[in-house]
Amino acid sequence: MNDLLTLSIRELIGLFGDKKLSPSEYWLAIEARVEVFEPHVQALYLYDPESARAQAKNSTERWARGEVLGPLDGIPVTLKELIATEGQPVPLGTAAMDLTPALTDAPIAARMKEDGAVIFAKTTCPDYGMLSSGLSSFHHLSRNPWDLSQNPGGSSAGAASAGAASLGPLHIGTDIGGSVRLPAGWTGLFGFKPSHGRIPVDPYYVGRCAGPMTRTVEDAAFSMATLSRPDWRDGTSLPPENIDWLDLDIYVRGMKIGLMLDAGVGLAVEAEVRDAVIAAAKRFEDAGAIIVPVEPVMTRAMLDGLDVFWRARFWGDIEALSPERRAKILPYILHWAEGGADVSGVEAVRGFNQTIAMRQACSKLFSTVDAVISPTNPIVSYPADWASPTNDPARPFEHIGFTVPWNMSEQPASSINCGFSTSGMPIGLQIVGPRFADMTVLRLSKAFETWTGGVPKWPEPPIAG
Structure with missing residues (x-):
């Protein structure tokens, strides 16, 4: 790998400030990486190297004048396609949408532009962001850089593929049931879902969050100063706080940490995953934490209720589409959504009430x-x-038992690599903290990364010929 591609955001900013590296020079390294790896992973949408060169040139000039816009000035970034950018269409991952240019930047895009980040592409997602997969009726099939025959997960599929392929240091995804953490886990990245409202989103609704997907904990933490600035368009946006996002030290000794090995519902935990998580728990125990086995918070009734509510909600979004346009939706998603057509209002409310039951648990x-x-x-x-993971629209959410409850309870959670399977695929450890304790999650994640040394080597593109 080109040595420049291994640099952290903090290292890049230091080099920019010392005039030992310019944003333009760094961008050219990213551009070369995209050229050789993107054809294999197909992570990007609206990739625009010409615009990126211009943005990087403007940043280089700002650094030369000492007029930097913000902490991410000159840092290349991708945004999940669902995050609107002014003048560009938001197809929502589906061929059923009109490609109408967005009128304004969503909060995340606005913050990135305010701070001078180089937005060089959007990243792919499945239809309406409703799958944990790189499969879409609109986008190319995104693949996992660790093994191109395997899925990166989703719905922040392209963000995960791009991050693991080292197509830049920072990729922003969204998460309503695990869509940042699940693909981060399957691709070895660090994925952070903060407390609900910490990163403003538009549109916002129950459980929907956004978060960074990076190769290191510090890179994600570095981005939070930009991402967490409040925005009036998100009615759940948290008030401004003076948080030092890079204060990542923590004293683990004496902390009581619950070890949850059973989600209570859905797919059984495979042995290699279970063993890797138990080994991770031992790391915390060796550091002085008190590890306490805990029971699952999810039940069958909760997951099924959520399924009913989401089907009804989604059917409400698409029922006005013409039959011709509706037929363009990925068949898996359309078949699932049609189950919402006959859901009564009472049944939908009962389903929604299961989100409250999750919060209480x-x-x-x-x-x-x-x-x-x-x-x-x-x-x-x-x-x-x-x-x-089931490839069965009748059982669409059997893989989210560990991740979805923390969306409904609005608690911060991360996924960090805790090892690899015998097949060479990454395994993710989820770390969850109390509501608003975003720094606790980041600090515990950083401690674990320090103990393990992080991912030692990232994927390389296949050798031509």
Whole structure:
């Protein structure tokens, strides 16, 4: 790998400031990487190297004048396609959408532009962001850089593929049931879902968050000063706080950490995943934490209720489409959504009420522990062309038992690599903290990364010929 591609955001900013490297020079290294790896992973949408060169040139000139816009000035970044950027279409991953240019930047895009980041592409997602897969009726099939026959997960599929392929240091995804953490786990990245409202989103709704996907904890933390600035368009946006996002030291000794090895519902945890998470728990125990086995918070009724509510909600979004346009939706998603057509209002409310039950169960658990660790994903991997880990629209959410409750409880959670399977695929450890304790999650994640040394080597593009 080109040595420049291994640099952290902090290192890059230092080099820019010392005039030992310019944003333009760094961008050319990223551009060369995209050229050789993107044809294999197909992570990007609206990739625009010409615009990126111009943005990097402007940043280089600002650094030369000492007029830097913000902490990410000159840093290349991708945004998940669902995050609107002014003048560009937001197809929502589906061929059923009109390609109408967005009128304004979404909050995340606005913050990135304010701070001078180089937005060089959007990243792919499945139809309406409703799958944990790189499969889409609109985008190319995104693949996992660790094994191109395997799925990167989703719905922040392209962000995960791009991050693991080292197409820049920072990729922003969104997460309503695990869509940052699940693909981060399957691609070895660090994925951070902060407390609900910490990073403003538009549109916002129950459980929807956004978060950084990076190769290191510090890179994600570095981005939070930019991402977490409030925005009036998100009615759940948290008030401004003077948080030192790079204060990542933590004293683990004496912390009571719950170890959850059973999600309570869905796919069984594979042995290699279970063993890697138990080994991770031992790391915390060796550092002085008190590891306490905890029961799952999810139940079958909760997951099924959420399924009913989401089907009804999504059917409400698409029922006005013409039959011709509706037929363009990925068949898996359309078949799932059609189950919402006959859901009554009472049934939909009962389904929604299960999100409250999740919140209550999570709150009860956190009255007994300081943090929780668990698998991020129950399985090691699945084929690239599958729509989900079950590939069954009748069982669409069997893989989110460990991740979705923390969206509904609005708690911060991360996924960090905790090892590899015998097949060479990454395994993710989820770390969950109390509501608003974003720094606790980042600090515990950083401590774990320090103990393990992080991912030692990232994937390389296939050798031509």
